[in-house]
Amino acid sequence: MVKCHLRRLMADHKIDDITQLMKLSGLSRNAINKLYREENIETIKMETLFKLCDTFNCSLSDLVEYIPKSEANK
Numbered sequence: 658m659v660k661c662h663l664r665r666l667m668a669d670h671k672i673d674d675i676t677q678l679m680k681l682s683g684l685s686r687n688a689i690n691k692l693y694r695e696e697n698i699e700t701i702k703m704e705t706l707f708k709l710c711d712t713f714n715c716s717l718s719d720l721v722e723y724i725p726k727s728e729a730n731k
Contacts, residue, residue: 659701660722663692666713682712 672678675689682689688705692698698721709720 658724658726659698660724661692661695661698661701662720662722663689663709666709666715666720667693670713678712682708684708 667678672681675686675693678689679686684705692701706717706720710717
């Protein structure tokens, strides 16, 4: 399972809404919505991750976290 920290990054960078992030990142509303609404992600395009990392000037590990299945079920 992959946990996404998009909401936290948006708050840290004072990005108030998805529309503002769309303009900054060049990503579609659907791409952002999926990550914003669902913290636990099963699939995601690498291009989306790269654009968000560029937008937030962060590393991939700041944006997403891998959680092994054994820990996710706890």
